[in-house]
Amino acid sequence: MTSSDPTALPDPWHSLHELLAAMDAEIEQVYVERGIEGVRPRFAYPLIRLAHTGPLTIRELAKSLDRSHSAISQTIAAMRKEDLVTSEPGPDARTRRIGLTERGRSLVPFLEAEWRATHATVAELDGEIPYALSTAVEEVRRALEHRSMRQRLLHHLVEPPR
């Protein structure tokens, strides 16, 4: 017989997921309020980066943003449909250089302002609580490097009798 329901304790990550989703939603809301259509939040990162580096190849951009080249390729494809970036044959005819269109470039100042505002907000939030969330995340990451999640799980796993 099972004593008590362990799921009385909620999924420990649920609240975290909710928090992230809610924050993302409010960021997008700010975009919409500014009348920016068709620019999804995930476009901002590559767009801003490109504005500073100048045209890059997919792989260069991917490396620069710490994403897989495939993921970036898809994001770029979506951005091209929105006329935010161009993809022109590069120096090497195998590569294509991704550059900003007029529209893309025109959005950068706002996106940068928004990016900074987001970071400022995160910093503000971190300041309002006893211990910064960002720091806590980093510490967990390091703790897991030291001893993996799997090892910890197995150690705590009390096997039920069959």
Next chain:
Amino acid sequence: MTSSDPTALPDPWHSLHELLAAMDAEIEQVYVERGIEGVRPRFAYPLIRLAHTGPLTIRELAKSLDRSHSAISQTIAAMRKEDLVTSEPGPDARTRRIGLTERGRSLVPFLEAEWRATHATVAELDGEIPYALSTAVEEVRRALEHRSMRQRLLHHLVEPPR
């Protein structure tokens, strides 16, 4: 001219997403090592709950797990394909009662052990860092209740000159 690239500071949530994904992956790995096929981590929550409550309708279950009824409906559909739950006409012909199959029930002891191990691990991790991640998340949530993300963003948003 734009001074410096704000995206030199990375997406503040990227590391968090990575962390969560990595943890989930290791949980699933433990499942696989135990020879449990076709049971995704997200099945554990409803499965365990159902074992304790007995058959529930989709909405009851959704409410019980604090998820949308739609999300649960889809999860249940996936679980039915894995022969983990049954869906039988309920007292009211509009409703269906979701119950456990033999297979589903047989997995519960392990899933509960794993659930507890996960919580123990989270507690352990929280103990290894100066301030618990779980607490920090809760504090951020409360801070945002007090003043919304949107308000904070707008306050920090320094509009670029046109």
Next chain:
DNA sequence: CGCCGTTATATTAGCGCTGTTATATTAGCG
């Protein structure tokens, strides 16, 4: 008593976010 509109439930289609692997294309290079 039966019809009809409202309400509740469940499902499904479509979307958005993240990413992966595998395959196709193209061009460079030896």
Next chain:
DNA sequence: CGCTAATATAACAGCGCTAATATAACGGCG
């Protein structure tokens, strides 16, 4: 000419959401 590298694309995986649909139940009212 064939191998390799870079890119692109397709299919898939996971998480979730909203909105539309079908069905059923309930309640009122003629």
